[in-house]
Amino acid sequence: MISTKYAPQEIESKWYQYWLENKFFASKPDPEKEPYTIVIPPPNVTGVLHMGHMLNNTIQDVLIRKARMEGKEACWVPGTDHASIATEAKVVAMLKERGIEKKDISREEFLEYAHEWKDKYGGIILDQLKKLGASCDWDRTRFTMEPSLYDAVIETFVRLYNKGQIYRGVRMVNWDPLGKTALSDEEVIDKDIQAKLYFIRYELVGETGKYLTIATSRPETIMADVAICVNPTDERYLDFHGKSVKIPLLGREIPVITDEYVAVDFGTGCLKVTPAHDLNDYELGLKHKLPVIDILNDDGFLNEKAVLYVGQDRFAARRNIVKDLEEAGLLEKMEEYKSIVKTSERTGAVIEPKLSLQWFLKMEELSKPALENVMNDNIKLYPHKFKNTYRSWMENVHDWCISRQLWWGQQIPAFYLQDGTIIVAKTKREALRKAQHELMLFALTEEDLTQDPDVLDTWFSSWLWPISVFDGIKNPENEEINYYYPTNDLVTGPDILFFWVARMIIAGYEWRDELPFKNVYLTGIVRDKQGRKMSKSLGNSPDPLDLIQQYGADGVRSGLLFSAPAGNDLLFDEKLCEQGRNFCNKVWNAFRLVKGWTISESNERKPESELAIEWLNSKISQTITEVQDHFSKFRISDALLSLYNLVWDDFCSKYLEIIKPGFEQPIDKATYEATIGIFEKLMCLLHPYMPFITEEIWQALTDRTQGATICHAEFPKEGAVNIDVLADFEILFDLVSKIRETRNAKQISPKTELPLSIKAEDQGRYKQLEGIIRKLGNTSEIDFVSSNVEGAISFVLKSDEFFINLAGELDVEAELENAKKELEYNLGFKKSTEAKLANERFVANAKPELVERERQKLADADAKIKALEEMIVRLGGK
């Protein structure tokens, strides 16, 4: 006995095991087959599966499974990235627990711990993907810090440096005082905060008691001030031009300068210029050739240059200086002020704009082909609206700060001589050789070279991902890269369109002079019911594995996709998973029904079954066309919905009800076999979405050989569509609905047979369907009549009239009212159609088939009106 409820847990682990053992997902270049490649957006190695991963990996799996079934050489490459700052933070925390400080151990020791951490926890997220059913080629699992990918990064650095695309320079960077590293703009999150604006008095030099008041949100930086700037047109301050003021408490004298940059209407119109601690001030400082005084250490504490508050944290210093200014009577007032503060994505620390020596990649030239090939649709973004965003980014691209003050990552292959000369080479040995030969420093030894201690930004690894996973940087002509590259589709979130997707495109054109992928599918962001982004810190995200446990992987996958239109955010509700689970259960029960039948030996076959098979096959063909169309537009969700309706409504509610034999009756062999074939087809169609249940059922529908799998079964192709049968069945189902409606309205038990009479021109249509009508509507034998049936409930479909003769059940008033309402509607409809057809401009301008359709509609309406009028007369109305 098969359980009435589908129990996914065992089935899922059983089949996943089977798939792995048989290496169904393994791929190798096969010139006979068309390649279809997806590289996974490598999740952060410290990560655990979250809802966003589930969504985009489900989509990837749907795409790759479908391609595999379509006979393509499908290759889905999994892997993780090393996430330098996040991982380093984890490792530091792990060491702390063991009582070890990072500063007390060597770089080599630290990296050993880091690898230890990675080996222990780094595979978690990949194992979770297996639970989801992901059909990755696991033998190809890559990691951005593994030797091959590490070397590729080093090689690209050297090559770009030699091309003059990489330089070292002092720049204002986003400094994370907690992580003690520079961050790229993309790793910085703006947060709205309620800040205070402090109005501080600067005394004029030589004019005691005369002040300039500036407004600042960062009073602790006044010790780094090098000027006060006013707008030259600001009449309030004309007298102050060229004079000097004293920094409060400190007493250092700084000049008052003028620049158009200063907004007259913000604060007091006086701007304190602090080049070391503000990007705009820095640029202003450059323009006016002002000195730079940096009063902060790497950890955000004030240094000796501050003179005051030395050794205090920047926030403590702020509190103290406000107090002291107040006591000195130099704090005029404070105002509430809505502002944004930049914080580190990884550590959460407030970012400090800081001048520092960093490595940069010039982006202007490199990004040109990447912009062009997206704008001309060589690479297509789905949905297309992201093209605009992409363009505005790429047209305003800044040089990329690629160095990070960390240990976990690819160490920058730059070596310094004692005099500061930089030699960039893959290894120390090569750098030495270069120094010896190019600089004629033959006496030099490796000891004289010091490697730059910094590592490269993680994105400087992952931008090579579609190439480096196939070893295409170091061996650009190898078989794999030539076969699998360019990859087909990339599926990721819009939040990393710029700092990952765009850079992969750049890398693609730079290294292979070719696009890295043809389509970029941008998923929505998974939000909770209130529209908030799901995040660990908010605690509003369900644990994906719990969901899988509860609803089954197939249920969660289809549930997620039910409401995941491309690029639109998805408001996640567990109800969706429930719907997915229920769908699995429905399919399961259909399977139970079919497998429970006994098969009759006779060759007799019911004509209605034959018709139903013809109809369903046409319906399936139509749906396949629809599904393929949806896929071509990356409308994964719509494709699923089409299949959902096909399986639930057409197959279960209609087809199976039609062919279902009576209680304890056998089914004829031909119908049974056709049904098994159809069931198999439906499982194949659903398999990309619901891999487990479809495998389970597919395996059990007929005898399978060892090593067979639905994963490699053919994805069904559309067959013939019989339009006549489809039209007949449409009327059939309308009629059945009407009968059931009548039954419901009159509160008649479904077990009671209803007497049905039909008055129709074309009786043949109904005669061939009689068996089905009787079965689905539970009617008696159909009585074909040529005149009206007195005292019967009646309704009109197209131009045909139907009567259900229920003695004493006819509510003349109600019937009359209904008929009149329907007549009114049809008259209105006829009028508007006539008006349309009477309009010369419509007939002249509209497409001919459209006009023809309108004429047909008019004819149908006429017939229906005639029938309704007769009915009204019969009921005693006029």
Next chain:
RNA sequence: GGUUUCAUAGCUCAGCUGGUUCAGAGCACCUGCCUUACAAGCAGGGGGUCCUAGGUUCGAAUCCUAGUGGGACCA
């Protein structure tokens, strides 16, 4: 502030190059059913000024303009 995008049923959304296959789907809701695969189910039903105001057109949910209100990106 700039750029961009969206507004359709109680909720989440679909609706392509304008045309009754245009006002739809799923969920929720209401009514009746433990009917022999399935109550995680079956049968049926109600529900919308397509944000507002103009315009283009024979015809507008769809195209244009403005407004209102959300989102995203950038500053």
